[in-house]
Amino acid sequence: MTDKTFQYASNILAVMPSNQPWDERVAVTYALVMTDWHDDTVILATTKALQMCEWRPSPAELRKLVLSSLIPDLSPRQVYSTISEIVRRVHPGIRAEYATKAVKEGKLHPAVNKLVEAIGGWSYCGARSEEQNIKLIEEVFPMILCSDITDEVLRNPPQNQLIESSRKIFNATEAKAITS
Numbered sequence: 001m002t003d004k005t006f007q008y009a010s011n012i013l014a015v016m017p018s019n020q021p022w023d024e025r026v027a028v029t030y031a032l033v034m035t036d037w038h039d040d041t042v043i044l045a046t047t048k049a050l051q052m053c054e055w056r057p058s059p060a061e062l063r064k065l066v067l068s069s070l071i072p073d074l075s076p077r078q079v080y081s082t083i084s085e086i087v088r089r090v091h092p093g094i095r096a097e098y099a100t101k102a103v104k105e106g107k108l109h110p111a112v113n114k115l116v117e118a119i120g121g122w123s124y125c126g127a128r129s130e131e132q133n134i135k136l137i138e139e140v141f142p143m144i145l146c147s148d149i150t151d152e153v154l155r156n157p158p159q160n161q162l163i164e165s166s167r168k169i170f171n172a173t174e175a176k177a178i179t180s
Contacts, residue, residue: 015090033059095122106158
């Protein structure tokens with residue numbers, strides 16, 4: 001996160017209602033939580049806080065807010081369905097590359113690639129039965145979702161409509177600040 005982006009987030013968070021007055025200690029707390037977040041993630045988090053929260057969210061609430069926007073809820077059956085669709089539609093030689101690109105574009109949950117790796121890779125997913133795949137996915141599912149996937153999403157958010165909209169708001173606010 002750049003200083004300019006943190007200043008933007010601080011200005012917005014500081015004016016949100018809260019029982020805790022905004023001071024240097026509060027600002028440092030937010031900065032520590034968001035220090036390794038991508039600028040786009042900070043901007044999205046701040047935008048979502050304005051849209052969804054009546055009161056200034058705590059740093060933990062801000063993190064949950066942005067993660068729920070970037071990473072949809074997922075079940076083992078949904079993962080199997082997604083894997084099955086990729087196995088049917090994508091050539092075996094490029095499945096991993098296809099899935100990596102889809103994650104970067106925000107079209108595929110980032111846990112899917114990790115789950116596929118954990119259960120043996122794309123070629124094995126295509127060779128096993130539905131029941132075998134679902135059983136393996138259910139076994140590793142909790143471990144994968146508790147991994148560093150969420151931190152990676154905060155550092156490298158998918159480029160999607162939410163990010164683009166938040167960036168436009170940030171740019172418009174910045175342009176207005178320059179002209180006034």
